Amino acid sequence: MNVIYLDKEYLTDEHYALALGFFDGLHQGHLALVDEVKKIADEKHLKSAIMTFDRHPLSLLKNEKCQSLISSNDRIELLADMGIDTLFVIRFTMDVAKLSPQAFIDQYLKHVDHLVVGFDFHFGHKNKGDVSSLSHQHFEVSVIAPIMYDEKRKVSSTLIKELLTSGNVEEANRLLTRPFSIRGEVVHGKKRGRTIGYPTANVDFDSYYVIRRGVYGVRVKLNDSVYYGMGNVGINPTFNELSNDLLEVHIFDLDEDLYGKTIKVEFIKFIRDEKTFSNIEELKLQLKKDEEQIKKTLTITKYSI
Structure with missing residues (x-):
């Protein structure tokens, strides 16, 4: 898998089916996006890609100590094992945080033919961008419905952390699909x-x-x-x-x-x-x-x- 760190726009002749998010955990919910990217890339003869950040945005924006379910190296190893072609890692800075949704798209998604995001995806300055911001762009969009844990809760990193805090390691592992x-x-x-x-x-x-x-x-x-x-x-x-x-x-x-x-x-x-x-x-x-x-x-x- 090719790992590319982005300080600014990336120039390439490749075209991508790409999923965008932080992917803390690569749990069942995240894997639904990964699987969709791989399927679309295969159908449309595109490169499969994931785009994420080098650190949790809140660690910069609110100076919070963010504890993760996986490290950056874990994420690279897992995505490589899943068969993803390219991982783009945006170096998250205050300049990146200030980008409007459209400026973010123009800077980082130029070579994306098909974008995959979760139903509650937000991006850009103060999270003003959402799924509706992705319409009428140069790429097609797939919005993935949540993977539900029960009638009210979706599978999420927060839920898995709650399970680990309660000592329910086996259930947390089931949602992660690995220990x-x-x-x-x-x-x-x-x-x-x-x-x-x-x-x-x-x-x-x-x-x-x-x-x-x-x-x-x-x-x-x-x-x-x-x-x-x-x-x-x-x-x-x-x-x-x-x-x-x-x-x-x-x-x-x-x-x-x-x-x-x-x-x-x-x-x-x-x-x-x-x-x-x-x-x-x-x-x-x-x-x-x-x-x-x-x-x-x-x-x-x-x-x-």
Whole structure:
């Protein structure tokens, strides 16, 4: 897949079927747009493309810390796996934010023959542009209806975050069509786990959405190998040593120095909430129970997602 970062208009002789949006999560709702783009590109002999931004607009416009379901690199990898030809990434600046809907179209959509958007799509200065703004342009438009979760709620990144906050990882994974995951470099921690027989690989959440604190059954990908383990999300209250949430992963059947290496941790099953233990022995006993429960659970579910 060709990845093109846009600071201004892009000059090319190619013609595209293109979906436009932020695509935080690439969940069922977003995949409906991706599938439509691929179908139209095939029917009309166009290049398939996605256009998005390098950061969430609110992170600039309102200085909000935006936690995402996927990173920029995740998005690139997933779209490439889906067979998209080109990903356009607009570098979002105040100048871009000030573009009127028509100016945005003129600057970024010159080579689009067919545009695909969601029913609630908004764009341009102060989100003044909507689906009606796309009529009478040089391209055809397909507006995709929402994928509904129930009678009142559509599948959305907000809904998936709510599920992850409640600990309902399996339902969140179903809407994502893959396990919620965090990819990051293994960093040095306090090395407490090693002293009690449960060494952990520690990964900072960085810009990922911080899910419910607690213990999870996880799948870990390192290079071309796949392992299973138990992950803890939280601040390790028994030792009271952390000020920010950290992901600590004890990987089954792996004894290797992982510092500085990048791993991908997929969350499969929520086991229990994080809790404070009165002593080390009580903690070790609980970790043993967690390990037994997770191994039993993953034996059942590891091929189901």
